[in-house]
Amino acid sequence: MIRVEGLTKDYGPHRAIDDLAFNAQEGEILGFLGPNGAGKTTTMRILCGYMPPTLGKAEVSGYDVVDQSLEVRRRVGYMPETLPLYPDMTVFDYLKYMADLRHLKNVEDRVDGVIEKMNLEMRASSYISSLSKGLRQRVGLAQALIHDPEVLILDEPTIGLDPAQIIEVRDLIRELGQEHTVLLSTHILSEAQQVCNRVIIINNGKIVAVDTPERLQARLTGARRVTIQVGGDSDGLEEVLNNIPGIAHISTNLDGNIEFETLPGQEPRPEVAKTIVSAGYDLLEMRPVGISLENVFLQLTRDEPSHPESPEDEPIEDEKEVESEGY
Amino acid sequence: MRNIWIIASREYKLYFSSPVAYMIAFVLLLVLGIFFFLNLQVAAFQPGFVPGVEVFLAPLATMLVMITPAVTTRLLAEEKRLGTIELLLTAPVRDWELVIGKWLGGFLFLLTIVAITIIFPLMLNQLVEPGIDQGPVISGYIGIILLCAALVGIGVAISSLFSNPIAAFVTTLGVFVFLWWILDPITQVMGPAGSRIDLIRYLNFSDHFFANLFRGVIDLGDTIFYLSVTALSLFLGTVSVEMGRWR
Numbered sequence: 001m002i003r004v005e006g007l008t009k010d011y012g013p014h015r016a017i018d019d020l021a022f023n024a025q026e027g028e029i030l031g032f033l034g035p036n037g038a039g040k041t042t043t044m045r046i047l048c049g050y051m052p053p054t055l056g057k058a059e060v061s062g063y064d065v066v067d068q069s070l071e072v073r074r075r076v077g078y079m080p081e082t083l084p085l086y087p088d089m090t091v092f093d094y095l096k097y098m099a100d101l102r103h104l105k106n107v108e109d110r111v112d113g114v115i116e117k118m119n120l121e122m123r124a125s126s127y128i129s130s131l132s133k134g135l136r137q138r139v140g141l142a143q144a145l146i147h148d149p150e151v152l153i154l155d156e157p158t159i160g161l162d163p164a165q166i167i168e169v170r171d172l173i174r175e176l177g178q179e180h181t182v183l184l185s186t187h188i189l190s191e192a193q194q195v196c197n198r199v200i201i202i203n204n205g206k207i208v209a210v211d212t213p214e215r216l217q218a219r220l221t222g223a224r225r226v227t228i229q230v231g232g233d234s235d236g237l238e239e240v241l242n243n244i245p246g247i248a249h250i251s252t253n254l255d256g257n258i259e260f261e262t263l264p265g266q267e268p269r270p271e272v273a274k275t276i277v278s279a280g281y282d283l284l285e286m287r288p289v290g291i292s293l294e295n296v297f298l299q300l301t302r303d304e305p306s307h308p309e310s311p312e313d314e315p316i317e318d319e320k321e322v323e324s325e326g327y
Numbered sequence: 328m329r330n331i332w333i334i335a336s337r338e339y340k341l342y343f344s345s346p347v348a349y350m351i352a353f354v355l356l357l358v359l360g361i362f363f364f365l366n367l368q369v370a371a372f373q374p375g376f377v378p379g380v381e382v383f384l385a386p387l388a389t390m391l392v393m394i395t396p397a398v399t400t401r402l403l404a405e406e407k408r409l410g411t412i413e414l415l416l417t418a419p420v421r422d423w424e425l426v427i428g429k430w431l432g433g434f435l436f437l438l439t440i441v442a443i444t445i446i447f448p449l450m451l452n453q454l455v456e457p458g459i460d461q462g463p464v465i466s467g468y469i470g471i472i473l474l475c476a477a478l479v480g481i482g483v484a485i486s487s488l489f490s491n492p493i494a495a496f497v498t499t500l501g502v503f504v505f506l507w508w509i510l511d512p513i514t515q516v517m518g519p520a521g522s523r524i525d526l527i528r529y530l531n532f533s534d535h536f537f538a539n540l541f542r543g544v545i546d547l548g549d550t551i552f553y554l555s556v557t558a559l560s561l562f563l564g565t566v567s568v569e570m571g572r573w574r
Binding site for chain 2: 050052073074076078080084086143
């Protein structure tokens with residue numbers, strides 16, 4: 001459904017995306033993951049015919065985004081990150097305008113249908129300026145869905161929503177993914193993990209990794225992390241654990257809470273439990289923690305060789321942001 | 328063609344959902360009404376003076392030059408400010424359809440306001456014995472329509488350059504004032520000779536209106552002038568929208 005080869009876009013001297021190549025199959029939810037400024041929006045804008053690439057080729061549903069731009073635009077539903085809505089139109093009029101521009105038949109039925117799908121019936125005749133952020137997000141999504149497109153491109157669909165709304169939108173995207181090919185961008189890693197069949201990690205305009213969320217996680221988790229909780233003071237416990245074979249990277253998170261990694265292929269947990277008890281500590285809890293996509297992401301983007309062509313070192317700052325938002 | 332009409336009719340309707348449209352119509356008709364009344368007063372006291380269409384056509388043309396920026400400034404600059412331009416540029420609509428649709432919406436709105444001013448010649452026809460000369464009414468209104476087309480065209484083109492409607496407004500007003508008032512004194516100061524002066528004289532917006540159309544003569548040259556300004560503006564507007572895609 002989406003085919004991208006050697007896609008490159010320059011803004012003046014700044015290279016926003018560099019030689020991207022990826023595919024998306026029909027009925028797939030493809031996540032586009034990266035820090036702010038990584039090139040996600042640029043790629044999406046090229047794919048929906050908003051701007052031409054500097055180099056490379058991109059096809060949507062078999063149509064070239066430059067030479068057959070109108071055909072592409074007919075088949076793509078696009079929700080930009082900025083949520084472009086006309087505040088002085090009602091929800092119904094706005095959606096009708098969008099449907100008219102796409103020359104749909106039975107426009108009113110189509111609009112009513114999408115309003116129902118997005119649970120906007122109560123607000124159909126409200127002015128968009130009076131809607132809350134969450135409702136606007138739904139109107140934006142309704143606009144992208146109105147012509148039942150083959151490909152849905154959603155730029156940061158959950159940004160600025162409260163947790164309940166985020167869950168709602170994610171459920172909706174999963175549902176849409178059954179009938180449409182969905183390309184969504186996000187800088188929240190757990191979102192990609194929950195929603196997408198496949199994730200493309202992009203940093204500094206380059207693809208760092210492409211895989212399913214599970215496999216990406218597994219790729220860097222030959223080791224497992226285990227957290228233990230003991231009652232009272234845990235002074236000296238790190239030294240005790242240090243002597244046990246098969247564990248590494250011991251760290252104290254809080255007093256009484258220690259995390260360590262088990263080395264691949266080893267099971268030191270029974271030994272750890274015995275040692276803790278015999279050393280006189282009260283073992284309250286011991287459980288494995290999966291290495292999250294956050295860690296994978298940070299590891300992947302950190303391993304990237306530095307780019308001589310982009311002197312401003314923005315990704316480091318962005319990673320911090322991602323870290324704090326993701327957890 | 329269908330897209331042009333869809334975009335134009337949305338723009339047209341939108342004017343009436345904001346107070347701007349009513350304010351523009353109110354101010355225009357009020358000013359014209361005052362001029363009209365004063366001219367009738369003068370005619371009542373000066374036996375030799377018979378008011379004709381010029382008593383409202385001249386202020387109408389001048390007022391249009393001043394209010395058109397308020398009509399056109401929003402058309403594309405507002406889309407850019409709201410980001411909704413992204414929506415239109417990713418909809419299956421050609422760039423020229425977008426620009427012409429915007430132009431048509433603004434143009435039709437101005438024509439609606441102009442249509443109301445028909446009451447002035449109708450009243451005048453009743454008041455003046457034996458009725459007013461019909462020729463200047465028809466040619467004058469053709470001139471006004473052509474003028475509106477060209478002004479809205481320039482307005483749309485300038486609007487496409489800005490993402491701030493107020494900046495677009497001020498620029499449009501400046502350009503109009505230049506074309507309507509300032510070019511005339513320039514040609515007078517520079518004297519009669521030379522080809523450069525001919526070009527400047529040719530660009531003089533008010534001259535093309537007042538020289539012939541205003542006096543009851545439908546001149547082909549003036550008609551072509553206004554139509555080509557409209558076409559050129561819409562072409563440049565389209566180029567500007569297309570250039571916007573590359574940034």
